[in-house]
Each structure stands twice: as structure tokens, then as C-alpha cells.
Amino acid sequence: MLYFSKLRILFITLFSLLFILIASSNLFKVDDGFFNKKINLGLDLQGGSYLLLEIDNAPVIEQKLQNLTTTIRNYFKDKNIKINNIKINNQDIFFNVPDENKQSIIDTFEDENSDINPYYPRFKSHQLILEDTGNNFKVSFSKQGLISLKTSSQDQAIEIVRRRIDEVGTNEPNILKRGNNRILVELPGLDDPMRVKSLLGKTANLTFRFVTNNNDSFGVEKLKYEDGIEEASVSKRIIISGDNLLDAQPKMDTQTNQTIVSFSLDRVGAKRFGKATSTGIGKQLAIVLDGKIISAPVIRDTIASGSGQISGGFTFQTATDLALLLRSGALPAPLNIIEERTVGPDLGQDSINAGMIALAIGFLLVIIFMFVKYRIFGLITNITLIVNLFILLGILTLFEATLTLPGIAGIILTVGMAVDANVLIFERIKEELKDEKNNIVAFDSGYTKSRTAIIDANITTLLAAVILFFMGSGPVKGFSVTLGVGIFTTLFSVYFIARLFTSIYVSRNRNKERLI
Amino acid sequence: MIAFNKYYNHFNIVSTFLIVVSLVLLIFKGLNFGIDFKGGTLIELRSTDEKINVTSLRDKFSQMNLGDVSVKKFGNDRDYLVKFENKDNKKNIIEEIKVSLDKSFGNNFNFRRVENVGPKVSAELLKSGVIAISLSLAIMLFYIWIRFEWQFSLGAILALFHDVIVTLGVFSLFSLEINLSIIAAVLTIVGYSMNDTVVIFDRVRENLRKYSDIKIYELTNISINETLSRTIITSATTLLALLAIYLFGGEILKGFSLAMILGVVFGTYSSIYIANTVLVRLRVSQKTVLREDDGNS
Numbered sequence: 185m186l187y188f189s190k191l192r193i194l195f196i197t198l199f200s201l202l203f204i205l206i207a208s209s210n211l212f213k214v215d216d217g218f219f220n221k222k223i224n225l226g227l228d229l230q231g232g233s234y235l236l237l238e239i240d241n242a243p244v245i246e247q248k249l250q251n252l253t254t255t256i257r258n259y260f261k262d263k264n265i266k267i268n269n270i271k272i273n274n275q276d277i278f279f280n281v282p283d284e285n286k287q288s289i290i291d292t293f294e295d296e297n298s299d300i301n302p303y304y305p306r307f308k309s310h311q312l313i314l315e316d317t318g319n320n321f322k323v324s325f326s327k328q329g330l331i332s333l334k335t336s337s338q339d340q341a342i343e344i345v346r347r348r349i350d351e352v353g354t355n356e357p358n359i360l361k362r363g364n365n366r367i368l369v370e371l372p373g374l375d376d377p378m379r380v381k382s383l384l385g386k387t388a389n390l391t392f393r394f395v396t397n398n399n400d401s402f403g404v405e406k407l408k409y410e411d412g413i414e415e416a417s418v419s420k421r422i423i424i425s426g427d428n429l430l431d432a433q434p435k436m437d438t439q440t441n442q443t444i445v446s447f448s449l450d451r452v453g454a455k456r457f458g459k460a461t462s463t464g465i466g467k468q469l470a471i472v473l474d475g476k477i478i479s480a481p482v483i484r485d486t487i488a489s490g491s492g493q494i495s496g497g498f499t500f501q502t503a504t505d506l507a508l509l510l511r512s513g514a515l516p517a518p519l520n521i522i523e524e525r526t527v528g529p530d531l532g533q534d535s536i537n538a539g540m541i542a543l544a545i546g547f548l549l550v551i552i553f554m555f556v557k558y559r560i561f562g563l564i565t566n567i568t569l570i571v572n573l574f575i576l577l578g579i580l581t582l583f584e585a586t587l588t589l590p591g592i593a594g595i596i597l598t599v600g601m602a603v604d605a606n607v608l609i610f611e612r613i614k615e616e617l618k619d620e621k622n623n624i625v626a627f628d629s630g631y632t633k634s635r636t637a638i639i640d641a642n643i644t645t646l647l648a649a650v651i652l653f654f655m656g657s658g659p660v661k662g663f664s665v666t667l668g669v670g671i672f673t674t675l676f677s678v679y680f681i682a683r684l685f686t687s688i689y690v691s692r693n694r695n696k697e698r699l700i
Numbered sequence: 701m702i703a704f705n706k707y708y709n710h711f712n713i714v715s716t717f718l719i720v721v722s723l724v725l726l727i728f729k730g731l732n733f734g735i736d737f738k739g740g741t742l743i744e745l746r747s748t749d750e751k752i753n754v755t756s757l758r759d760k761f762s763q764m765n766l767g768d769v770s771v772k773k774f775g776n777d778r779d780y781l782v783k784f785e786n787k788d789n790k791k792n793i794i795e796e797i798k799v800s801l802d803k804s805f806g807n808n809f810n811f812r813r814v815e816n817v818g819p820k821v822s823a824e825l826l827k828s829g830v831i832a833i834s835l836s837l838a839i840m841l842f843y844i845w846i847r848f849e850w851q852f853s854l855g856a857i858l859a860l861f862h863d864v865i866v867t868l869g870v871f872s873l874f875s876l877e878i879n880l881s882i883i884a885a886v887l888t889i890v891g892y893s894m895n896d897t898v899v900i901f902d903r904v905r906e907n908l909r910k911y912s913d914i915k916i917y918e919l920t921n922i923s924i925n926e927t928l929s930r931t932i933i934t935s936a937t938t939l940l941a942l943l944a945i946y947l948f949g950g951e952i953l954k955g956f957s958l959a960m961i962l963g964v965v966f967g968t969y970s971s972i973y974i975a976n977t978v979l980v981r982l983r984v985s986q987k988t989v990l991r992e993d994d995g996n997s
Binding site for chain 2: 228236238377378381382385520521522523524525526527528530531534535538539541542543545546549550553554557589590592593596597599600601603604607608611615633636637640641642643644645646647648649651652655656657658659660663664667
């Protein structure tokens with residue numbers, strides 16, 4: 185057991201050196217592909233924002249049901265079935281039909297090739313559930329129907345969120361799905377989190393509609409201006425919407441000296457806009473964003489060019505943001521920020537400094553303690569500890585793991601607990617030496633007999649780290665990573681590096697009394 | 701050799717007392733949950749103007765109509781920690797606070813950290829924290845159950861519960877804040893406590909096989925003494941490392957490292973005075989471990 189083959193020594197040395205090299209690549213700028221890996225700093229260390237957004241799907245469902253009532257009515261009208269009293273109540277559609285048509289309704293909804301009720305073969309489920317409650321029918325979304333609706337609005341929303349964040353130009357944002365109605369956004373090194381928050385908080389649903397009191401088939405609604413005081417009644421008929429925009433840019437109007445947002449429309453939009461402005465000269469056209477009127481200018485001329493401008497007392501900043509929102513498109517549903525964690529860059533730097541000082545001091549304390557307590561074996565433990573630290577950092581670098589403040593705590597804790605295995609071994613050797621005169625035999629059985637305790641001890645800590653990894657979030661996850669990886673590097677350094685040194689020392693002092 | 705076993709009974713009373721007091725505290729006083737688990741908003745501010753003090757800042761915040769606001773110094777004279785419930789989950793609340801502070805104190809505040817946790821998320825975080833701790837206890841129970849005889853498992857688990865409950869009891873007593881990092885600390889304590897107990901138990905079992913004529917009362921004491929220097933050294937180095945985090949690691953890690961320090965101290969104590977006394981009280985003998993060996997062969 186004492187014997188280490190030359191090959192093994194070479195392997196251990198090379199392995200340790202490799203990781204020391206990888207770990208040190210964090211300090212230098214290397215162009216080489218393999219050595220330019222770096223440990224990522226978590227948001228709590230480099231500063232930045234973590235935002236958890238939840239999609240409010242209620243308006244989407246409402247809208248879908250609204251459209252569905254029209255679809256159902258028209259579909260059955262073509263089949264000469266009259267749908268009566270169709271209405272939406274609490275996310276369900278209710279309607280009734282003459283008794284002789286009931287079966288045909290049921291057949292249509294249960295047909296796997298149904299035109300109005302899509303079938304998902306994978307889940308063996310329709311999008312909608314039809315219930316016959318005796319005197320009327322009730323239509324509601326099935327579980328799968330709701331899931332697919334949520335997933336699709338999540339897909340759309342994440343795309344819009346990505347576009348908006350890209351437009352702001354933060355470096356390396358991280359945008360991920362969470363569940364089927366949440367989006368996680370991580371923005372490292374962000375200067376102005378408030379701006380991004382306000383950009384993500386807006387649905388940016390833009391419509392151009394006439395101001396009118398004429399209650400035609402589309403209906404009218406009272407809408408407030410941005411100031412929240414003035415009101416106007418606006419037709420529900422949408423002339424053009426944000427979907428028709430090709431581009432939007434903030435501009436300075438040289439005549440009025442106002443900041444405006446100029447936009448250009450796609451072909452369909454341009455045609456509709458031209459028609460509306462030619463027939464509606466003298467009328468007010470309201471520009472409505474998220475249910476609020478930005479402005480309602482009077483149409484003076486026909487605009488056939490497909491471009492126009494929005495004015496509304498903007499500052500340059502608000503005009504820039506509005507243009508950005510219009511360019512990136514409307515969210516399918518409102519987003520709510522349900523969790524936010526923002527760390528300023530200077531606090532991040534302070535945390536790095538504090539963490540590093542704590543690491544250095546903790547390390548020093550442990551090293552001094554071990555040397556005072558164990559002398560030569562303390563020295564061996566300390567060398568092992570240093571190599572252990574480098575291997576740990578090397579592995580974190582190799583996998584480009586994210587280091588957080590609790591993660592640094594995990595490294596410091598690893599330093600404190602890493603001596604455990606060596607101490608268990610050395611104490612055992614000491615005990616063996618009481619009855620055993622042969623140093624080498626005592627050394628050997630010290631290693632063998634302490635093994636189960638060491639394995640047990642490390643497995644328990646590893647189990648805790650694994651649970652934390654799967655249950656924890658953000659910074660705490662970083663702790664579980666360093667703690668968990670630290671266990672493996674500790675075992676490696678104890679059983680290979682420390683053992684190598686110990687075996688060299690013991691075989692050179694095989695006849696020495698009081699070995700430890 | 702130190703006669704640890706002389707005090708088995710005394711310390712059993714002490715442990716029972718600690719657990720009962722902790723449970724009473726946890727039930728009647730409860731824990732001081734931070735915004736991670738209660739929801740709300742937290743702002744860490746740094747002032748650049750020395751004239752600003754905590755009283756004037758507190759007054760200012762209480763005028764802002766934020767509900768129950770707490771304003772505290774955070775580590776030094778320039779840093780403040782502001783917490784409030786943010787019941788309506790107002791979107792632009794931070795912006796409004798910034799404007800309001802700038803108006804009264806001039807542009808002298810740096811918003812170093814902002815955390816806002818909605819009620820839904822905090823409820824989820826609390827749930828997953830409870831699940832994580834329960835799961836870790838269950839897994840440790842399972843591990844110790846396959847590794848040792850049931851008497852040992854019972855001892856280890858009782859020690860584990862003691863450590864977790866008493867650590868949380870101390871947090872309750874001093875109204876220290878429970879946040880996500882405390883959950884991490886508790887899980888690590890669970891691992892550490894188990895580790896410590898298992899090392900002594902390993903030795904007890906080994907000695908049980910070796911000596912047939914020594915009673916468990918003596919035998920546990922021998923085992924504790926044989927592993928004592930390891931126990932002391934490992935606890936000492938771990939505590940040194942934690943102390944470094946506590947003193948130099950910054951305000952954010954204070955609660956975490958304190959919980960860990962308590963956990964290590966309680967964990968070391970319980971391995972000796974709870975885990976082993978359970979073996980004594982259950983009259984574990986050589987038969988206990990030999991029977992198991994027969995079963996396995």
C-alpha cells in the first residue's frame with residue numbers, strides 16, 4: 185500500500201498541475217481556446233438583475249373565448265343550425281340550440297377532425313370540452329387546451345421579451361422559461377434596471393381608432409388619456425394595430441420642436457391607414473397604447489405614404505422607449521414581475537472583496553492551526569489543502585460554473601471540513617502505533633481502518649449538497665455546487681496527494697519512534 | 701480519558717430542556733421570516749452624506765405611505781437596510797422612493813441592492829425550503845438505516861432533530877432573520893451533524909465487535925475518547941473557517957455563518973451527548989451488531 189508507482193506519481197503530479205493551470209487562467213487573459221475558460225460570477229457578485237415574470241393569461245383566455253363565440257356562431261350558421269343566447273361567463277361559453285340539432289353539435293365537438301375543436305392525438309384530448317347541462321351547452325378549455333394556450337403565449341412572450349432586452353443592449357442576458365407561465369430574466373451588469381423593468385411591464389398594445397360617439401355594431405368605449413384625467417369615447421373598431429408597424433423611431437419635429445415617434449406601416453396597414461385618413465378628414469384619430477390614449481390628432485390630410493408620427497408630449501427618453509416597444513411588438517398578455525433581485529456593481533465588488541478576505545483568513549487560520557497541531561503531518565495536510573483549493577477552482581473553471589457569494593462561503597467551508605479526512609487518518613495511525621511497532625504497517629492499517637468513517641462522513645455532506653442543488657435557487661445553488669465539488673476534490677487530494685506525501689515521509693522514517 | 705459518561709444523565713436533561721424551550725419558542729414566538737419567505741421589498745442603501753442618520757431616514761420612509769417600514773443600519777454608519785411589505789405590489793415603488801429620497805436628502809443615496817418578492821413566490825420558496833429540509837432529514841434517515849442497526853439510526857436522528865430545532869430556536873429567541881441562505885445553512889448542519897455522529901458510531905460499532913465484556917456505558921465513553929481529538933480538530937478548523945466568514949465575509953453572509961456556527965457547536969455536542977446516550981438507554985450490546993453481521997453473511 186505504501187508503494188506508489190512512478191506512473192502513478194506522474195499522473196497525480198500532472199493532474200494537479202493541470203488544474204492549477206486551469207484555475208490560474210482566471211487571472212490572466214489567454215487566447216488559447218482551452219485555457220480561456222473562466223469562472224462565471226453570479227449576479228450577486230458582478231451586479232445585475234434577476235427578474236421572474238409571470239404571464240397573466242386571463243386576458244388571453246378572455247380574448248380566445250371572445251373569438252370562439254364568433255367562430256361557433258358562424259360555423260353552425262353555415263350548417264343551418266341556429267345558436268341561441270351565446271354568452272361568456274367566468275371562462276366558459278354557454279349557448280343553446282333547438283333540440284333536433286343537439287346531436288350534431290356534440291358530433292362536431294367530438295370529431296377528431298373537428299374544424300372548431302382541435303384534437304391533440306399525443307394527449308388524447310380535445311382543446312375544448314363540451315358539456316350538455318340539460319337546457320344549454322357549456323364549452324370550456326380542457327386541461328390540455330389550457331396548457332397549449334399557456335405554452336403558446338409563453339413562447340410568444342419570451343420572444344418579445346428577448347427582442348426588447350436585445351434592443352436595450354445589455355450584455356449576455358439570460359432569458360429562460362420557467363413552468364408554462366413564467367419567464368426568468370437574468371441581466372448581468374445592468375446600469376438601469378428600472379428602465380428594463382418598465383419596458384417589460386408594458387404590453388405595448390398599440391391601436392389607431394376613431395374618436396366617436398356613434399355607437400355602431402363595433403361599439404364604443406370610454407378611454408382615459410395618459411394623464412389619467414381627460415376621457416374620450418373611442419370606437420372599438422381597430423383601423424391599424426401595432427402588428428402593422430414595420431419600424432418606429434424617435435425623432436425631433438423641427439417645426440414644433442417636439443420629440444415624436446415616427447413610424448412606417450406594412451402594405452396592409454398603409455392601405456387601411458390611407459383609406460381611414462381619406463374618409464375621415466376632420467375626425468379625431470385616437471392613438472391608444474395599453475388602453476390609454478396617447479394623443480388623438482385631427483386628420484387634416486389623406487396619408488397614403490404609409491408612414492406617420494405620434495406626438496404626445498414625449499421626452500427623448502420616453503419617445504425612445506415607445507419606439508423600442510413598438511418595434512419589438514406587443515406582448516400576448518401582460519407580464520407581472522413577481523420576483524426581483526437587483527445588486528449594484530459596487531456591492532458586488534464589495535462582496536467579492538469580503539469573500540476573498542474571508543477565504544484568505546479562513547485558509548490561514550486553518551493552516552496555522554494544522555501546522556501547530558500536527559507539525560510535519562500538518563504541513564502535508566496544508567499542502568494538500570492548497571492543491572485541493574486549486575483543483576476545486578480548476579473544476580469550477582473547467583465547467584465555467586457560476587460562483588456566488590454563498591458559493592465562496594462553500595469554498596471556505598470546504599477548507600474547514602477538508603482536513604477532517606486527513607485528521608481521521610492521522611489519528612488512526614497514531615492509535616495503531618500504540619500497539620504496532622512497525623511504522624509502515626501502522627500507516628497502512630491507519631488508512632484502511634479509517635476508510636468507512638471517511639466515506640460515511642463525506643456521503644452525508646454530499647447528500648445535503650445534492651438536495652440543496654435541486655431545491656435551492658440562485659446564489660444558494662452556487663453554495664451547493666462548491667460544497668459538492670469540494671467533497672470530490674477533498675477525497676482526491678486526501679487519497680492521492682496527501683497519501684503520496686505521507687508514504688514518502690513514512691518510508692524515509694520507517695524506524696523513527698513517535699512518527700506522528 | 702475524560703469521563704463523558706458521568707454526565708450522560710445531566711446532559712440528557714439539558715438537551716430535553718433545550719428542545720422543549722426551542723419548540724415553545726418556535727410555536728409561540730415563531731420565526732422572523734425575511735422577505736424571501738414573507739414577501740415584500742428590501743432595499744440596501746448607502747448614503748454619501750454623513751449628516752444623514754437613521755432617525756431622519758426612518759422618518760422619511762414612514763411618511764412615504766409604504767405600510768410597516770423597518771429601517772436599520774446595516775454593518776456600518778453609511779449603509780441602511782429598508783424593508784417593507786409592499787402589499788399592493790406597486791410596480792414603480794423603487795422609482796418613487798428614489799425620487800422622494802432625492803427630494804429630501806439630495807442625490808445622496810446609492811441603491812446597492814433591491815429585492816422584491818411577490819406573495820406567490822415567497823409562498824413557493826417557503827414550501828420548497830420546508831421540503832428541502834424534510835427531504836434531507838428523510839434521506840439521512842434512510843442512509844443511516846441502511847448503514848447501521850436501528851438503535852444507532854434512532855440516536856443519529858434524535859441528534860439531528862436536536863441540532864436543527866435548537867439552531868432554529870436560537871434564531872427565534874433573538875428574532876434573527878430566516879432567509880434562503882439559512883435554509884442552506886440548516887441543510888449543511890444536517891450533513892455536518894450526521895457526519896460527526898457517524899464517525900463516533902463507526903468506532904462504537906468497531907469496539908462492540910472487539911470487546912464482549914465492556915458494557916455500552918463504558919464502551920461509548922471509550923469510543924468518544926478515541927475519536928475525541930478528531931472531533932476537536934475538525935470542529936475547530938470548521939469553526940475557524942466559519943468565523944472568518946462571519947467576521948470578514950460581509951453583512952450578507954452573517955446570518956448564514958452564524959447559523960452554521962451554532963449548528964457545528966450543537967452538532968458536536970449532540971454527537972456525544974445525545975447520539976451515544978440513546979445507545980446506552982437502548983442497552984445496545986455486542987449481540988446488536990453481531991446479529992446484523994450474521995444476517996448479512
